Amino acid sequence: MVKHIVCYKFKDNSRENLDRATAALLSMRFNVPQVLSVEAGADFAGSARSYDLALAVTLKSREDLEEYQKNEFHCKEVKPVMHELTEKSVSVDFEFDQA
Known part of the structure; x- marks a missing residue:
């Protein structure tokens, strides 16, 4: 199993922007077949x-x-929203054994 984690720093971290980004990220669960689960907060x-x-x-x-x-x-629905709202991000990808 693989975990992909990204942390975002927003240009303006208003509740509206955070909610918009969260909705975009969570929408991947039903639109990206490789995604087994997605959490955002x-x-x-x-x-x-x-x-x-x-x-x-x-x-x-x-x-x-x-x-x-x-x-x-x-690439076309989620990344553009995140690029518009954020000034930087950091990520880590790691493998793990499912318990």
Whole structure:
């Protein structure tokens, strides 16, 4: 199994922008076949080192991650929203054994 995690820093972290981004990210669950699960949520701690929103996607394999990255819905519907609303992001991808 593969976990794909992205943390986003917003240009303007208004509730409206966070809600719009969260909806776009969560829409991948039903529009990107490689996605087994997707979670997204806004930071509540507000510390100086916090990012504004996090995404966690579960996929079966590295190959599915590659396909996810190229998926038309992901590239044309989700990424443009995230690029519009965010100023930077960091990500990590790792493999894990399903318990």
